[in-house]
Amino acid sequence: MxxxxxxLVSLLERPGSGYELAxxxxxxxxxxxxxxxxxxxxxxxxxEADGWVAAQEVAQDGRPDKKVYSAAAAGRSAxxxxxxxxxxxxxxxxxxxxxxxxAAFDDPAALISEVERHRDGHAALLARYLHGExxxxxxxxxxxxxxxxxxVVLRGGIEYERMTLAWLDDVLATLxxxxxxxxx
Amino acid sequence: MxxxxxxLVSLLERPGSGYELAxxxxxxxxxxxxxxxxxxxxxxxxxEADGWVAAQEVAQDGRPDKKVYSAAAAGRSAxxxxxxxxxxxxxxxxxxxxxxxxAAFDDPAALISEVERHRDGHAALLARYLHGExxxxxxxxxxxxxxxxxxVVLRGGIEYERMTLAWLDDVLATLxxxxxxxxx
DNA sequence: ATTGCCTATGCAACTCGTTGCATAGCAGGA
DNA sequence: TCCTGCTATGCAACGAGTTGCATAGGCAAT
Numbered sequence: 484m485x486x487x488x489x490x491l492v493s494l495l496e497r498p499g500s501g502y503e504l505a506x507x508x509x510x511x512x513x514x515x516x517x518x519x520x521x522x523x524x525x526x527x528x529x530x531e532a533d534g535w536v537a538a539q540e541v542a543q544d545g546r547p548d549k550k551v552y553s554a555a556a557a558g559r560s561a562x563x564x565x566x567x568x569x570x571x572x573x574x575x576x577x578x579x580x581x582x583x584x585x586a587a588f589d590d591p592a593a594l595i596s597e598v599e600r601h602r603d604g605h606a607a608l609l610a611r612y613l614h615g616e617x618x619x620x621x622x623x624x625x626x627x628x629x630x631x632x633x634x635v636v637l638r639g640g641i642e643y644e645r646m647t648l649a650w651l652d653d654v655l656a657t658l659x660x661x662x663x664x665x666x667x
Numbered sequence: 668m669x670x671x672x673x674x675l676v677s678l679l680e681r682p683g684s685g686y687e688l689a690x691x692x693x694x695x696x697x698x699x700x701x702x703x704x705x706x707x708x709x710x711x712x713x714x715e716a717d718g719w720v721a722a723q724e725v726a727q728d729g730r731p732d733k734k735v736y737s738a739a740a741a742g743r744s745a746x747x748x749x750x751x752x753x754x755x756x757x758x759x760x761x762x763x764x765x766x767x768x769x770a771a772f773d774d775p776a777a778l779i780s781e782v783e784r785h786r787d788g789h790a791a792l793l794a795r796y797l798h799g800e801x802x803x804x805x806x807x808x809x810x811x812x813x814x815x816x817x818x819v820v821l822r823g824g825i826e827y828e829r830m831t832l833a834w835l836d837d838v839l840a841t842l843x844x845x846x847x848x849x850x851x
Numbered sequence: 852a853t854t855g856c857c858t859a860t861g862c863a864a865c866t867c868g869t870t871g872c873a874t875a876g877c878a879g880g881a
Numbered sequence: 882t883c884c885t886g887c888t889a890t891g892c893a894a895c896g897a898g899t900t901g902c903a904t905a906g907g908c909a910a911t
Binding site: 485488489491492494495496514515516517559562563565566567569570572573574575576577578579580581582583584585586587588589591593594597600601604605613628629631632633635636638639641642643645649650653654657660665 | 672673675676679680683698699700701743746747749750751753754755756757758759760762763764765766767768769770771772773775777778779781784785788789812813815816817819820822823826827829830831834837838841844845849
């Protein structure tokens with residue numbers, strides 16, 4: 484279970500409320516680790532009970548109060564312990580790949596618009612990554628350790644999107660060829 | 668929920684027992700959709716109750732009996748319905764990426780051997796994919812629709828592994844540079 | 852001889868993750 | 882004015898997924 488650890492890393496990079504964490508998971512972190520606000524609130528409460536994080540109530544005007552969490556010493560040492568354990572290879576749940584193989588038993592042409600939709604989504608995400616890179620890392624020669632590591636993870640995201648985009652174009656070409664060969 | 672659909676596709680490609688399906692999920696399918704034998708047995712029973720699959724008991728000598736499942740008409744039409752629904756973008760749970768960002772708050776050098784382990788795993792998987800491609804698709808000019816689609820998914824797997832391999836080399840270079848810059 | 856692994860299925864208990872809903876004040880547009 | 886959407890947190894119920902264990906015969910190696 485790594486949601487705790489992902490939250491700890493995010494809080495070490497910057498303290499924040501459950502709501503803010505949920506938004507971070509929708510953005511930068513969310514593309515290599517997803518979580519809903521429900522999970523995050525639940526885990527934060529458990530982590531607070533375990534002394535991994537400390538909470539501070541912050542009153543705001545014009546908005547509901549919030550609880551700002553920050554990583555505690557116990558959380559930091561738990562993170563260090565976890566870093567020394569081996570992790571499993573990443574699990575992939577690639578529903579679209581299942582659909583592509585399923586198309587053999589139905590109409591391959593019917594899948595084209597769906598694949599195009601995914602292609603466009605990945606293209607948009609790649610653009611957002613590249614834009615975020617420009618904004619957050621304007622000078623790549625002057626990064627501290629934390630930023631270096633954030634940037635190498637971002638590079639992974641960028642390469643993943645580029646690769647996926649090229650693959651989805653390949654998938655589209657294949658589907659179009661099959662649709663032309665055997666019109667239903 | 669797509670485990671049902673992944674199982675249906677696998678059974679349409681070839682009927683098999685729960686055990687055999689579990690092994691297929693460990694191999695080809697398993698890299699874009701994971702499932703344990705527990706899940707598979709449970710879902711198969713539900714699918715049988717819903718008339719999506721039909722089971723046939725097969726006695727074997729020297730081995731326990733097995734129940735060979737095959738996709739039924741109702742399952743096939745359920746699959747066709749599902750193909751026409753949009754799917755969510757794939758979810759990624761990339762624990763190693765969390766660790767890389769976590770390394771900023773501990774010792775980056777301590778992560779090197781872990782990343783090397785992952786790198787070697789991905790290299791081995793890429794080799795297995797390429798070997799499987801040679802074996803299962805010796806003549807790329809003579810494929811039926813089902814094989815065309817299997818192959819385009821395999822190409823995706825191969826490209827994913829290549830990209831991951833290159834990225835992990837980038838990560839290793841970054842970690843080594845950080846370790847040299849600031850020795851702990 | 853015993854140990855360990857492979858085939859083949861399954862139960863029980865648990866944790867993880869999702870979905871729907873609820874509260875509640877404020878801001879902005881039709 | 883009403884409706885939608887944002888900030889901020891939370892409960893309850895459900896479904897998905899994991900882990901540990903159990904059975905049970907056969908096969909291969911130590």
